[in-house]
Amino acid sequence: MRVLKIGAKVQSAKVGDLCLVFSGAWQWNRFGFVTAALAYDSPGSIGLMAKTTKLHERQIIALPEDTPFHPAQWAGFSLRYVTAFGNWKVAHGTFRLMLTEQEYPHPYVVSWGGGVAWAQLELAKLSGYQCIMFTSDENRMAALKEKGIAAIDRRPLAAIHFSQQRYQTDVVYKKNYTAAEQLFLQTVAQATNGEMASILIDHIGEPVFRASLKALAQPSVITTSGWKLGMHLSTMRAFESGYWHQHINTSYARYPEAIEAIQFAQTHNWIPPFPERIYQFDEIPQLAQDYADGKTSYFPIFQVNPL
Numbered sequence: 001m002r003v004l005k006i007g008a009k010v011q012s013a014k015v016g017d018l019c020l021v022f023s024g025a026w027q028w029n030r031f032g033f034v035t036a037a038l039a040y041d042s043p044g045s046i047g048l049m050a051k052t053t054k055l056h057e058r059q060i061i062a063l064p065e066d067t068p069f070h071p072a073q074w075a076g077f078s079l080r081y082v083t084a085f086g087n088w089k090v091a092h093g094t095f096r097l098m099l100t101e102q103e104y105p106h107p108y109v110v111s112w113g114g115g116v117a118w119a120q121l122e123l124a125k126l127s128g129y130q131c132i133m134f135t136s137d138e139n140r141m142a143a144l145k146e147k148g149i150a151a152i153d154r155r156p157l158a159a160i161h162f163s164q165q166r167y168q169t170d171v172v173y174k175k176n177y178t179a180a181e182q183l184f185l186q187t188v189a190q191a192t193n194g195e196m197a198s199i200l201i202d203h204i205g206e207p208v209f210r211a212s213l214k215a216l217a218q219p220s221v222i223t224t225s226g227w228k229l230g231m232h233l234s235t236m237r238a239f240e241s242g243y244w245h246q247h248i249n250t251s252y253a254r255y256p257e258a259i260e261a262i263q264f265a266q267t268h269n270w271i272p273p274f275p276e277r278i279y280q281f282d283e284i285p286q287l288a289q290d291y292a293d294g295k296t297s298y299f300p301i302f303q304v305n306p307l
């Protein structure tokens with residue numbers, strides 16, 4: 001977004017600045033943790049389709065003037081990469097509280113698909129982890145391999161869609177689910193030389209959570225900021241404690257973390273690829289349809305005004 005006018009006390013941006021919308025923030029607590037997100041769970045807040053809008057200065061961050069990246073890449077960055085930065089910091093930090101780099105320099109990170117996970121795997125790689133993503137898209141598989149991240153086709157695992165109720169009542173479902181879960185675990189074991197996942201990134205939730213937990217090493221971290229396909233999860237505490245499984249839950253990031261993420265992006269070239277299509281304002285319904293049909297990239301964007 002571009003700043004058109006500012007209030008007298010605003011210090012974080014000036015008229016004409018190109019800014020990133022700090023979109024998670026509508027309300028925050030005294031430490032800066034977001035308690036309600038712009039448009040998402042803040043009744044009466046305006047969304048991101050207004051042609052002009054009024055925001056608090058803590059809801060925007062001026063982009064560096066010398067940035068080599070296109071505004072469309074920063075738009076792709078603004079939600080998923082900022083979320084990835086906040087979540088990865090806690091996941092990686094927690095793992096390293098349990099095992100140091102001297103003890104285990106190159107652990108495995110295993111991930112399901114999605115843009116937040118993609119950004120986290122890039123961070124994991126920079127931190128020395130060996131990275132693997134399960135994806136159903138061949139273009140992504142090729143792009144991941146180019147980045148030195150192993151890509152595994154998840155299409156043979158389509159039956160990993162856990163439902164407690166069906167598992168207890170439907171014999172055919174149970175047989176298919178169990179076979180797919182075993183295939184997943186064998187695949188993870190093979191891809192990690194039997195070491196399993198030290199960090200597992202799962203923003204999908206309910207249908208894959210049971211399989212995700214089983215793919216964890218001892219000790220390990222399962223980390224998330226999302227519940228794309230379901231948020232009601234169950235665990236066996238004795239098992240999770242005994243195997244030192246740490247469950248990390250975060251949402252978006254604090255304002256200073258977003259600033260840090262932008263600086264990190266600049267110095268480490270950590271940014272989404274240039275989008276293959278920028279949807280115009282009138283094409284937003286088409287974007288929604290393309291996303292639902294799985295035809296968009298991990299970082300689809302729309303443009304409200306010409307810049």
Ligand SMILES: NC(=O)c1ccc[n+]([C@@H]2O[C@H](COP(=O)([O-])OP(=O)(O)OC[C@H]3O[C@@H](n4cnc5c(N)ncnc54)[C@H](OP(=O)(O)O)[C@@H]3O)[C@@H](O)[C@H]2O)c1
Nearest residue numbers: 083112113114115116117135136203225226227228251252
């Ligand atoms: N709390 C926050 O601040 C925050 C911020 C950002 C996102 N989120 C949440 O995090 C979740 C993920 O968001 P995202 O933007 O990273 O990704 P996304 O666009 O919601 O995820 C899409 C990808 O998830 C994978 N996927 C879909 N169904 C799957 C299944 N049944 N099993 C395994 N993988 C499956 C697919 O990857 P492939 O096509 O490659 O197979 C799909 O393309 C969402 O729920 C989102 O709302 C939360």
